[in-house]
Amino acid sequence: MRLAARQSDRVAEHFAEVGLALAARRRGDLDDAEAHLAPWLPWVRTVHGEPGLALDLAELGFIAELRGDPSTALARHRDGLESARKIGDPRAVAVAFEGIAGVRALDGDPAAAARLLGSAAALRTSVDAPLPPAERTDVDRITASARAALGATRFESEFDQGQRTPPDQVDSA
Numbered sequence: 001m002r003l004a005a006r007q008s009d010r011v012a013e014h015f016a017e018v019g020l021a022l023a024a025r026r027r028g029d030l031d032d033a034e035a036h037l038a039p040w041l042p043w044v045r046t047v048h049g050e051p052g053l054a055l056d057l058a059e060l061g062f063i064a065e066l067r068g069d070p071s072t073a074l075a076r077h078r079d080g081l082e083s084a085r086k087i088g089d090p091r092a093v094a095v096a097f098e099g100i101a102g103v104r105a106l107d108g109d110p111a112a113a114a115r116l117l118g119s120a121a122a123l124r125t126s127v128d129a130p131l132p133p134a135e136r137t138d139v140d141r142i143t144a145s146a147r148a149a150l151g152a153t154r155f156e157s158e159f160d161q162g163q164r165t166p167p168d169q170v171d172s173a
Helices: 002-006 010-026 030-046 050-066 070-087 089-105 109-124 137-150 151-166
Strands: none
Touching: 002 151, 010 050, 030 050, 050 070, 050 089, 070 089, 089 109, 089 137, 109 137, 109 151, 137 151
């Protein structure tokens, strides 16, 4: 990151900050993760860095959800979903659906969470981009919460319904 900054390479500097934020969040340091990401939002929006914007917003949404702040989390994930749809990246849309699923689970709507997780899984399958084991933490956490609230049978039913819903018809409200 320092090398990129010395060379005035803002793209590489942002990329390094995202890496530091990902590591910080995964070790549970939400404040540090947010400090790495939040200052970049205005710049990324200015340079039309939609792929980076979608990821930044997803991470900031997960941070808010983990803090128990559903309104901020939902706003971040919806903004990220808009960005992901703008660039047409199914993987980024899937991450946004997963993030909104986390908000729904936190808000006490595990059925909606299960449907969103199903929609995200279907999108990932459609582009042959499954989540690698190292990146499953959020999805596994949200899945466990929704499954515990609904029971296995109802969770699977809602998840299957989400898988059958066309991505442009997914209710992310």
